[in-house]
Amino acid sequence: MSLRARVLYPFQSENTQEISIQEDEELVVFDNNPKDGWLFGENSQGHRGIFPASYVEIIGAHSESEPTVCTLGSGGSPHFTAAGYTLIRALPTSEDGQSSWDDPDTWYDSLEQEVDRSDGQSSYNNQADLTRNKPYLDNHGGSSISHKGSMVSKNLNRFSSFVRSGVEAFILGNVPMMAKIAESYMIEMGPRGPQWKENPHPFTCTIEDPTKQTKFKGMKSFISYRVTPSHTGRPVYRRYKHFDWLYNRLLQKFTIICLPHLPEKQATGRFEEDFIEKRQRRLILWMDHMTSHPVLSQYEGFQHFLLCTDHRQWKLGKRRAERDELVGAHFMLTLQVPDQHQDLQEVEEQLNMFKAFVKKMDDSVMHLGQAATEMAHKHKATFCRDFQRLGSAFQSMSHAFALDPPNRLTALNKAIAHTGCTCHVIGKMFSEQPKYDLFLMLDKLSLYQGLLGNFKDMIQQQKGAFAKLKETQQMSDEGRTEREEVDRMQKRSQMLCFALQAEMDHFHRRRVGDFQGMMQAYLRQQVSFYRRVSEQLESTLLMYDYL
Amino acid sequence: MSLRARVLYPFQSENTQEISIQEDEELVVFDNNPKDGWLFGENSQGHRGIFPASYVEIIGAHSESEPTVCTLGSGGSPHFTAAGYTLIRALPTSEDGQSSWDDPDTWYDSLEQEVDRSDGQSSYNNQADLTRNKPYLDNHGGSSISHKGSMVSKNLNRFSSFVRSGVEAFILGNVPMMAKIAESYMIEMGPRGPQWKENPHPFTCTIEDPTKQTKFKGMKSFISYRVTPSHTGRPVYRRYKHFDWLYNRLLQKFTIICLPHLPEKQATGRFEEDFIEKRQRRLILWMDHMTSHPVLSQYEGFQHFLLCTDHRQWKLGKRRAERDELVGAHFMLTLQVPDQHQDLQEVEEQLNMFKAFVKKMDDSVMHLGQAATEMAHKHKATFCRDFQRLGSAFQSMSHAFALDPPNRLTALNKAIAHTGCTCHVIGKMFSEQPKYDLFLMLDKLSLYQGLLGNFKDMIQQQKGAFAKLKETQQMSDEGRTEREEVDRMQKRSQMLCFALQAEMDHFHRRRVGDFQGMMQAYLRQQVSFYRRVSEQLESTLLMYDYL
Numbered sequence A, B: 001m002s003l004r005a006r007v008l009y010p011f012q013s014e015n016t017q018e019i020s021i022q023e024d025e026e027l028v029v030f031d032n033n034p035k036d037g038w039l040f041g042e043n044s045q046g047h048r049g050i051f052p053a054s055y056v057e058i059i060g061a062h063s064e065s066e067p068t069v070c071t072l073g074s075g076g077s078p079h080f081t082a083a084g085y086t087l088i089r090a091l092p093t094s095e096d097g098q099s100s101w102d103d104p105d106t107w108y109d110s111l112e113q114e115v116d117r118s119d120g121q122s123s124y125n126n127q128a129d130l131t132r133n134k135p136y137l138d139n140h141g142g143s144s145i146s147h148k149g150s151m152v153s154k155n156l157n158r159f160s161s162f163v164r165s166g167v168e169a170f171i172l173g174n175v176p177m178m179a180k181i182a183e184s185y186m187i188e189m190g191p192r193g194p195q196w197k198e199n200p201h202p203f204t205c206t207i208e209d210p211t212k213q214t215k216f217k218g219m220k221s222f223i224s225y226r227v228t229p230s231h232t233g234r235p236v237y238r239r240y241k242h243f244d245w246l247y248n249r250l251l252q253k254f255t256i257i258c259l260p261h262l263p264e265k266q267a268t269g270r271f272e273e274d275f276i277e278k279r280q281r282r283l284i285l286w287m288d289h290m291t292s293h294p295v296l297s298q299y300e301g302f303q304h305f306l307l308c309t310d311h312r313q314w315k316l317g318k319r320r321a322e323r324d325e326l327v328g329a330h331f332m333l334t335l336q337v338p339d340q341h342q343d344l345q346e347v348e349e350q351l352n353m354f355k356a357f358v359k360k361m362d363d364s365v366m367h368l369g370q371a372a373t374e375m376a377h378k379h380k381a382t383f384c385r386d387f388q389r390l391g392s393a394f395q396s397m398s399h400a401f402a403l404d405p406p407n408r409l410t411a412l413n414k415a416i417a418h419t420g421c422t423c424h425v426i427g428k429m430f431s432e433q434p435k436y437d438l439f440l441m442l443d444k445l446s447l448y449q450g451l452l453g454n455f456k457d458m459i460q461q462q463k464g465a466f467a468k469l470k471e472t473q474q475m476s477d478e479g480r481t482e483r484e485e486v487d488r489m490q491k492r493s494q495m496l497c498f499a500l501q502a503e504m505d506h507f508h509r510r511r512v513g514d515f516q517g518m519m520q521a522y523l524r525q526q527v528s529f530y531r532r533v534s535e536q537l538e539s540t541l542l543m544y545d546y547l
Helices: A066-074 A096-102 A111-116 A118-130 A167-171 A239-251 A273-292 A302-305 A311-322 A329-332 A346-403 A413-435 A439-478 A482-543 B068-072 B094-101 B109-114 B119-134 B167-171 B240-253 B273-292 B300-307 B312-325 B328-334 B344-401 B411-436 B437-479 B483-545
Strands: A003-007 A026-027 A038-042 A048-051 A056-061 A185-190 A191-194 A205-215 A220-229 A237-238 B003-007 B024-031 B038-042 B048-052 B055-063 B184-192 B193-196 B203-213 B220-229 B236-239
Touching: A026 A056, A048 B483, A096 A118, A167 A329, A167 A439, A167 A482, A167 B048, A185 A482, A191 A482, A205 A273, A220 A239, A220 A273, A220 A302, A237 A239, A237 A302, A239 A273, A239 A302, A239 A311, A239 A329, A273 A439, A302 A311, A311 B240, A329 A482, A346 A439, A346 A482, A346 B344, A346 B483, A413 A439, A413 A482, A413 B483, A439 A482, A439 B273, A482 B411, A482 B483, B024 B055, B094 B344, B167 B328, B167 B483, B184 B483, B193 B483, B203 B273, B220 B240, B220 B273, B220 B300, B236 B300, B240 B273, B240 B300, B240 B312, B240 B328, B300 B312, B328 B483, B344 B411, B344 B437, B411 B437, B411 B483, B437 B483
Parallel strands: none
Antiparallel strands: A003 A026, A003 A056, A026 A038, A038 A048, A185 A191, A205 A220, A220 A237, B003 B024, B003 B055, B024 B038, B038 B048, B184 B193, B203 B220, B220 B236
């Protein structure tokens, strides 16, 4: 059934999918379920398209018949299938979610299916891929693509995350209080400012033993990981697709939390040893970040992922998580913030400093990632090859010396041949060393590149909130809005500030520990590596002392 | 005055400068001073050109006038200046030698003059350069150009060294005994076969303190080395041009001795630190080889070079050395060999094995030289740059971290910045290391590449002698030559064998010691290098322990 809506704020269309709307204009809305903050409707000039849901208010039912365009959908969700309007396909609607995840036949679907099939049902997964597979530090550094935006198809990415995240709706007071809110996350004042109250039941979680399994008599293969949370000590077995389901629930729910990116999907080479090792290492880092976060670690869906061992319970838990109403803007309703006034101007300055920090750190992460990638490549190619070439030359020299009959088998010839072997060994050591240091550094840098990308969006959200508040304040000064509306908006802005500050606090705490650990591990490995090279050469040198 | 000659052995012309001659043919010879084993004359068909001096015997004076072609010379030596016949210009005639070296005005001539001037007088120096500057292990390995042939202009290099060295003349009995022979070098039977009797007064010699000096009020610059022989302990000061004079005397005199090549000339960058260091290192290796050789170390011209401090005495000594008659083929007259018969067939087999050894070792030296050159290049370029890039990335990370106000100056930031410095230091260490190991290895390989090149020629000489001996034996069997002639030739061949075997013995002894020393020095430096890298990293790691 279509509805009537009144425009609260003007919006200027920026592409053919959108329509421009004027303040106080009346619109026809064809479905009042905003998808990622957008509604589909028709303006007073008869143009059809999308516009931000939070810019309008529904004022009643519309008498005319529904537009014929809605029947054009060829498959999947019947909503908003107008030509060129692909936004909805990118969203994990409950229908998609259920058919993909809860049908017993697809419970063990291998990743191939997720990646290969291109019908309507799986387009969500494909869409998510598009964004997630952006290169970041995996090949040669690469740009820091914002990952937060993976819920929205690419052509809408240019919209401010302020709108997309639901933060705007919250700031504008368009997220009504709900009857019962079971969840609650507390922000408290710590020594360095607002911080999340710690999870009262902290735990860690191991991810071990990636094992190749098959089904359908070997037709389908997948890797299963043993996931063991410390608070139960009871392992569950999870595949990448289960991690991916969880991750997408997290993306839905926690739009104002800096989510660690899940390691990227990969269509080919998934069963190669290097890939499996790398994915495991990165899943461990991801899990480590998840369990360390006071909000994420307590999320019911996450606990379900960590604890559920029963097939039927798993399905029920998933359905429950997918029906969670406290997602996106509504998640903000679960926050309890300190009863303390913060000077918003001071917070804005703090935010600007953090923005500069994020930019500089993001650049540094990229540079370090490039340097480490290059060094790892040189280890595997150049250094290794050069030592082996030297080794072969020594061996050839020893063969030549064996052609002098009186000196055919002297200690010198043997020592030179052995030196050749040593060079080959050292070449191999160079080639394998990145596994023990540079690759681990790159794993961590990749995680941080994702987090920093998130913060860029989150800073945008906060800046949008500040702008909207200032705008409303000015409207109030001009008598166009009530003073109380400004106060309420200020309170909501404050709440958002606390959340961002708590996230900044958490990030910095993790960062200090993570980078200390990363640097120590790298240096320890390097010390050991060069010492072992030196020892190899030293024992070879001894062969010459007995000549 | 022109002479008549009778052809003893047929010779087939192989280029336009040469003429073919038939056995028993009568020739006109325009000058009976063979230049490097060649005479210029006219055959019975009226063709003029050069032919091997040892293939003919002079039978009397020629009545006709001298050919007009001899008056065409435009400068320098009046001999053999026929168009296209450049052989003689490449020879250090005594006129050239005297004008270059004994004129007081040129006593301090700088190397620029030797290299730059292109008139007739210095063409010898330029010619010598042509051959000596062939790339060998200096740039990227390169081919092993025979250095022995530097006395002959390039277009004659394809002639067997059998002819060029005077060995053929000696084997054919065309080197008459001389009245008084002051020099004498003894070959004795050692445990591994014939060997040189050691120099009864062995000594070593240092080359130190290369110092830039100027003359003509700074117009001319040159490098002077302090050369101190151990048997006098009294330093003499020598320039590269003095080494070069000595080296050319050695080339003249010791055609059957494996002479160490003098480090190459270089027209530009002679005063750059790297070049000076490299030349000094290579002069030291050259000198070391000279003093270790029982024959070379006792050569009067060498002793003169090492001992003379007086300007006037220097000139006299040089003139004496240049007038030495026991050069080339005549040097063979100074040898005293064991009174012991060797089976020439066995010797020939031994020679073939040595030939295979020389080829294999020459290849190995080239490969090792290439590998070491490549490794040195990577040290200076790749390794250094990659570490410095990593260092800059760490420093950039530390700057980023300083943008987080509460953690502006933490121990972590300082430790990361220090890690950046350490990477820069290690980069510099990588860049400088080749000076202490690979460059020294390349010096020694370069010396050996020269020696192996010599042996290729010397083996050719010996093979030529064997062939000539067999040919004469066959002639004797056919009754065309007297049996006694064969015996005499066999005796002379035997003498040559002893000389080559003594050289092989000396080479192998030096080789074992040189390569042991080279490998030990390389490995010691490498052990120390990687240990120091490890230590640098370890002390950096300590900065993280106090966090």
